[in-house]
Amino acid sequence: MNVSYDIRVRTGTVVGHNNLSTSTDWSADSGINYEYDSNLPLFMDAENGDYRLVFDSQAIDRGSDQYAYNAGLYEHSLDVAGQPRFFSTIDIGSHEFYPPVNLSQFSVFRGDVTVEWEMPKDAETMRLSWTSGTTMTILGIFDADGSHIWDTTQHADAPGILKFEWLDEWNRVIDGQSFPITATIINDPSIIIHRNTVSGTETWSADKVHLVVGRLGIESGASITVAEDAIVKFWQKSYIYTASGSTLTVQNNAVFTRAEDDSIGGDTNKDGSNSIPRPGSSYIRGMETPEISPSATFKYEVHTRSGAISSSETWHAGQVIYVTGTINVVAGTTLTIESGVVIKFAPNCSIIVNIDNNALMLLLGQTLTCRC
Numbered sequence: 001m002n003v004s005y006d007i008r009v010r011t012g013t014v015v016g017h018n019n020l021s022t023s024t025d026w027s028a029d030s031g032i033n034y035e036y037d038s039n040l041p042l043f044m045d046a047e048n049g050d051y052r053l054v055f056d057s058q059a060i061d062r063g064s065d066q067y068a069y070n071a072g073l074y075e076h077s078l079d080v081a082g083q084p085r086f087f088s089t090i091d092i093g094s095h096e097f098y099p100p101v102n103l104s105q106f107s108v109f110r111g112d113v114t115v116e117w118e119m120p121k122d123a124e125t126m127r128l129s130w131t132s133g134t135t136m137t138i139l140g141i142f143d144a145d146g147s148h149i150w151d152t153t154q155h156a157d158a159p160g161i162l163k164f165e166w167l168d169e170w171n172r173v174i175d176g177q178s179f180p181i182t183a184t185i186i187n188d189p190s191i192i193i194h195r196n197t198v199s200g201t202e203t204w205s206a207d208k209v210h211l212v213v214g215r216l217g218i219e220s221g222a223s224i225t226v227a228e229d230a231i232v233k234f235w236q237k238s239y240i241y242t243a244s245g246s247t248l249t250v251q252n253n254a255v256f257t258r259a260e261d262d263s264i265g266g267d268t269n270k271d272g273s274n275s276i277p278r279p280g281s282s283y284i285r286g287m288e289t290p291e292i293s294p295s296a297t298f299k300y301e302v303h304t305r306s307g308a309i310s311s312s313e314t315w316h317a318g319q320v321i322y323v324t325g326t327i328n329v330v331a332g333t334t335l336t337i338e339s340g341v342v343i344k345f346a347p348n349c350s351i352i353v354n355i356d357n358n359a360l361m362l363l364l365g366q367t368l369t370c371r372c
């Protein structure tokens with residue numbers, strides 16, 4: 001925010017995307033840019049170096065997630081204050097803005113949810129509500145900073161919006177001071193929710209649907225056994241992380257799939273058929289290689305592969321493999337491709353198996369391959 005000099009270009013062109021400035025006069029092929037109104041607030045205290053965004057900052061949600069990814073951020077990146085970099089759409093600037101509220105659970109609500117908030121100085125009251133479908137329930141109206149324990153079992157299992165609204169003395173919502181948080185209530189006892197960390201020994205049985213929400217870490221020395229025939233579903237952006245020294249075992253016929261997949265284990269995400277599962281990144285990440293039964297299935301899981309395969313590996317049923325460079329199955333190595341794998345080849349890419357030197361590719365039938 002240098003007021004004296006702006007950006008000077010002697011030769012060439014500056015292409016701008018999702019900028020907030022007093023000028024919108026960027027290159028013709030640039031993306032959307034925003035004109036900054038200097039009469040409106042932006043930062044907490046820029047003069048003293050506090051570039052956190054204020055409650056109604058013009059920079060909130062004005063960035064571009066796609067350009068942030070292009071620049072090297074990823075979905076779990078943090079901002080300079082150590083908070084997740086993406087909240088709703090990414091903000092412009094160094095800090096992601098979070099409303100002055102705190103929840104004990106996110107994305108999926110179960111049982112008692114502790115709700116905390118701070119009162120902005122120009123607000124008289126805060127109205128808290130839950131809206132699901134066309135039904136809005138006022139959970140409380142509060143007149144000071146505080147916390148409230150919300151019993152979600154009073155509501156049907158369904159997606160909805162938990163909304164914080166700050167009101168003025170005439171009970172009008174103050175401009176820009178309404179915060180909707182999208183989430184789903186799931187109190188269904190046939191679904192076990194797994195979140196945060198596992199520090200002991202757990203067996204995930206086949207008589208329940210197991211739902212992973214967020215990053216589920218298995219600590220060193222801890223273990224999860226996914227039992228035979230068990231169904232494990234993953235909320236958006238969720239995965240299991242194996243710390244060094246942890247154990248993850250996936251037994252026969254277990255199925256890993258997305259929360260949106262109603263075709264197995266029922267309507268786990270409680271939205272009827274209003275969503276469909278889409279392929280996404282790996283369900284299992286981390287430091288330890290899990291022990292996976294060849295009959296386990298990983299639906300809607302995408303892997304990108306290229307280069308040498310130098311220790312034997314198996315591509316599991318339901319996985320989608322994007323071959324983005326030539327793959328060499330090197331001497332003495334076996335690549336096993338189970339029935340039900342989808343392999344997509346980028347242009348000019350292939351899998352080369354060095355058969356003369358005891359490399360092997362086992363195709364166990366019903367593999368779909370295509371050029372893309």
Ligand SMILES: [Ca+2]
Pocket residue numbers: 060061086087088089090091096097
């Ligand atoms: Ca944001």
Ligand SMILES: [Ca+2]
Pocket residue numbers: 260262267268269270271272273274275
């Ligand atoms: Ca559903």
